[in-house]
Amino acid sequence: MDKKNIEEGSALNIDFEKRGGLIPAVVQDMRNGLILMLAYVNQEALAETLESGMATFWSTSRNELWTKGKTSGDYLKIKKIFVDCDQDALVYVVEPQGKGACHTKDPESGDSRLSCFYRLVDMESKKQLAHIKDIDKSGS
Amino acid sequence: MDKKNIEEGSALNIDFEKRGGLIPAVVQDMRNGLILMLAYVNQEALAETLESGMATFWSTSRNELWTKGKTSGDYLKIKKIFVDCDQDALVYVVEPQGKGACHTKDPESGDSRLSCFYRLVDMESKKQLAHIKDIDKSGS
Numbered sequence: 001m002d003k004k005n006i007e008e009g010s011a012l013n014i015d016f017e018k019r020g021g022l023i024p025a026v027v028q029d030m031r032n033g034l035i036l037m038l039a040y041v042n043q044e045a046l047a048e049t050l051e052s053g054m055a056t057f058w059s060t061s062r063n064e065l066w067t068k069g070k071t072s073g074d075y076l077k078i079k080k081i082f083v084d085c086d087q088d089a090l091v092y093v094v095e096p097q098g099k100g101a102c103h104t105k106d107p108e109s110g111d112s113r114l115s116c117f118y119r120l121v122d123m124e125s126k127k128q129l130a131h132i133k134d135i136d137k138s139g140s
Numbered sequence: 141m142d143k144k145n146i147e148e149g150s151a152l153n154i155d156f157e158k159r160g161g162l163i164p165a166v167v168q169d170m171r172n173g174l175i176l177m178l179a180y181v182n183q184e185a186l187a188e189t190l191e192s193g194m195a196t197f198w199s200t201s202r203n204e205l206w207t208k209g210k211t212s213g214d215y216l217k218i219k220k221i222f223v224d225c226d227q228d229a230l231v232y233v234v235e236p237q238g239k240g241a242c243h244t245k246d247p248e249s250g251d252s253r254l255s256c257f258y259r260l261v262d263m264e265s266k267k268q269l270a271h272i273k274d275i276d277k278s279g280s
Contacts, residue, residue: 009269010269035222089256
């Protein structure tokens with residue numbers, strides 16, 4: 001398919017091959033726009049997501065189909081799926097069904113963290129990370 | 141570095157190797173949380189981003205360092221950088237300096253599209269895409 005059709009057309013033609021079979025899917029919370037996680041999707045994972053309505057990925061560590069929440073209960077219900085200009089990246093807009101999207105736990109509550117992006121680069125040192133929680137506490 | 145330190149620590153230790161030298165960076169608009177684009181970053185691109193304060197990537201098509209806006213003027217000024225749990229994905233929170241982040245143009249205005257994610261998967265057919273603009277027009 002030519003560039004013009006990929007970019008301006010109305011046919012879903014994800015370019016999995018361009019990225020070696022796996023493309024990134026960004027997961028965004030429908031409630032507030034928060035970016036919850038980023039994982040990878042192959043053709044099978046996208047088909048399963050569209051079929052089941054629950055965010056499904058290809059686990060690059062376990063090399064298997066991975067429906068988020070299947071073990072934790074933290075399912076991510078699909079509301080919308082956006083496709084980018086060159087059809088090699090996705091945004092899953094979701095309604096979280098559990099406590100959060102991250103496999104890590106908040107040390108205080110013991111619950112799954114809502115987002116995997118809970119740390120910020122310190123732009124002064126450019127070497128350190130600040131935990132969002134600590135920033136929130138300091139009121140800055 | 142062990143898993144616990146990568147996930148809970150305060151040292152920036154991006155795991156470029158795990159992803160073959162390139163990790164995805166999601167670009168989010170600071171003004172409204174809109175996801176603008178997704179591109180890839182290697183160690184050099186991240187260093188340049190931190191140094192210049194402008195979103196910089198590694199172009200996987202041209203195989204070169206790519207500061208967004210250098211040719212179009214559509215620079216993306218960095219406000220915050222989030223790092224995920226296993227330190228192999230980034231979120232650049234930016235203030236767009238131009239019309240948009242996409243290399244494609246809106247056919248009506250001729251300007252760069254604000255976001256690369258201007259099409260949605262039609263959840264009925266699962267094969268077609270809807271242009272956001274058309275959805276907006278129909279009022280749904």
